[in-house]
Amino acid sequence: xxxxxxxxxxxxxxxxxxxxxxxxxxxxxxxxxxxxxxxxxxxxxxxxxxxxxxxxxxxxxxxxxxxxxxxxxxxxxxxxxxxxxxxxxxxxxxxxxxxxxxxxxxxxxxxxxxxxxxxxxxxxxxxxxxxxxxxxxxxxxxxxxxxxxxxxxxxxxxxxxxxxxxxxxxxxxxxxxxxxxxxxxxxxxxxxxxxxxxxxxxxxxxxxxxxxxxxxxxxxxxxxxxxxxxxxxxxxxxxxxxxxxxxxxxxxxxxxxxxxxxxxxxxxxxxxxxxxxxxxxxxxxxxxxxxxxxxxxxxxxxxxxxxxxxxxxxxxxxx
Numbered sequence: 001x002x003x004x005x006x007x008x009x010x011x012x013x014x015x016x017x018x019x020x021x022x023x024x025x026x027x028x029x030x031x032x033x034x035x036x037x038x039x040x041x042x043x044x045x046x047x048x049x050x051x052x053x054x055x056x057x058x059x060x061x062x063x064x065x066x067x068x069x070x071x072x073x074x075x076x077x078x079x080x081x082x083x084x085x086x087x088x089x090x091x092x093x094x095x096x097x098x099x100x101x102x103x104x105x106x107x108x109x110x111x112x113x114x115x116x117x118x119x120x121x122x123x124x125x126x127x128x129x130x131x132x133x134x135x136x137x138x139x140x141x142x143x144x145x146x147x148x149x150x151x152x153x154x155x156x157x158x159x160x161x162x163x164x165x166x167x168x169x170x171x172x173x174x175x176x177x178x179x180x181x182x183x184x185x186x187x188x189x190x191x192x193x194x195x196x197x198x199x200x201x202x203x204x205x206x207x208x209x210x211x212x213x214x215x216x217x218x219x220x221x222x223x224x225x226x227x228x229x230x231x232x233x234x235x236x237x238x239x240x241x242x243x244x245x246x247x248x249x250x251x252x253x254x255x256x257x258x259x260x261x262x263x264x265x266x267x268x269x270x271x272x273x274x275x276x277x278x279x280x281x282x283x284x285x286x287x288x289x290x291x292x293x294x295x296x297x298x299x300x301x302x303x304x305x306x307x308x309x310x311x312x313x314x315x316x317x318x319x
Contacts, residue, residue, distance in 0.1 A: 001032035002102060002158070003080035007059070007067050007172060008090040011043025014124065018091045018204035020047065021127045025093045027051055028129065033099075034081050037090075038072045054079065062171050066223045069177050070167035077161050084110075086158035092118065093127075093202035094156075095135040101195045101247055102158055108252050113185040114158035115240050116196040118203040120315060121146035142202045147313050151241035151261075154178040155203060163190055168234050174224040180231035183238040193252065194243040241265075 004026050009015050026035050037048055040057035048055035056079065060071035076085055084106060088094065105112050119142040127134055157178075163185060170177040186192055207214070231237055241261040246253050 001030065001034070001082050001084075002099070003034040003036065003076070003082045003085045003161075004088060005036040005038065005072070005076040005080070005085060006088055006090045007038045007072055008041050008044055008047075010041045011047055015091075015206060016043065017126055018123060018206060021123065021204060022088075022091055022093050023047065023051060023053070024127070024129050025095065025135075026088070027053075029094060029096070029099050036076060036079060038075065039067055060169075062169070062223050062226070064221070064223050066171040066173050069170040069172050072172065073164055073167055077164075080161050083161055084158065085161045086114075086156060088156040089203075091204045091206060092155050093138060093204065095139060095200070095202075097139075097199050098156075098201065101199050105158075105193055105195075105247060105252070109191050111160060111163075111189070112158075112191040112193050112245075113163070113182065114193050114195055114247075115154055115156065115182060115243065116194060116199045116201055117149055117151065117240055118153055118155045118201045119143070119146040119148050120203050120205050123202075123204040138202055139200045142200055146202070147315050148196075149203070149315055151239040152179070153203075154182065154240060156201060157181050159185065159190065163188060168230040170227050170230055171223045174221070174227050176224070176227040176231045176237065179237040179239060180227075180235055182240070182242060183231075183235040186238060186242065186244075187235055191245055192238075192243040193245040193247050194240050194255065195247040196240070197246065197248050239265075 008019050011019060023035065023037075026033065035051070035053040036056060037044055037053055038056050038059050045055055045057065047053070056075055059075070060068045062068060073087065076087070084102070086102075101116075102114065105114055121138075121142045122145070123141075127138060131137065155178075164181070168180075170180060182192060239261065241264065242258055244255055244258045246255050
């Protein structure tokens with residue numbers, strides 16, 4: 001079967017709601033699934049006792065107090081009852097499609113890393129797990145109202161327990177550690193598989209109030225900068241786009257374009273910088289200059305027909 005492990009934020013306010021939603025969904029995957037939570041965050045011990053999970057409060061932290069990846073993954077390797085383990089962020093709702101993907105890959109090649117894109121979804125209330133159709137309902141909501149994020153957002157990693165024997169002192173809760181995990185798995189010979197087509201991982205949207213500087217701090221504080229240096233020095237940084245394999249409804253298929261992922265990222269960065277410069281120097285000044293005339297003629301965004309504004313929703317970071 002499978003051991004799921006994670007490290008939560010304090011169980012307070014909205015974070016309490018979405019973390020309990022996620023953990024309950026993990027508990028209901030299968031009676032044989034083991035769950036371990038790491039860290040002494042407020043409410044963690046009580047939730048573990050309530051749900052029947054294992055709890056390990058002691059983990060190493062950076063000098064800023066951020067929990068370290070090597071400590072959590074090392075302890076999970078020692079504690080897990082099962083040979084296959086999965087780290088998932090504590091706000092991710094998982095359903096039976098996740099477990100089915102795990103089973104299919106286990107019979108295909110046990111030495112794999114299973115990853116997939118997440119779907120950002122606004123969830124503010126506790127889910128009704130007494131409803132026998134709760135899984136179908138939450139997946140329908142995510143696919144209808146949510147936003148499928150791009151390849152760089154990686155929120156779960158399923159792999160053999162012994163895959164990552166040596167991990168630099170990266171921290172969780174900042175950036176780059178997830179890209180290190182994918183790149184390191186490839187360098188160790190594990191088959192990296194993108195299961196996005198068959199797994200809807202529901203990420204429950206939240207703010208960044210857990211960091212004193214919010215979103216900016218998560219991306220640019222001292223721990224984030226240290227993560228980038230450590231990760232880049234130890235392994236090539238990769239995303240889901242670098243996965244050589246994909247799991248589809250028909251089975252495992254080779255991703256023929258995986259080798260082009262680094263070039264695609266460079267091209268997207270150039271396009272993003274060019275677009276930003278064009279908007280700032282040309283487009284926005286032009287809009288400001290012509291706004292009175294356009295509004296007088298009724299040319300407003302809200303006046304456009306729905307068909308003119310249709311298309312897949314994209315996150316502002318994925319443009």
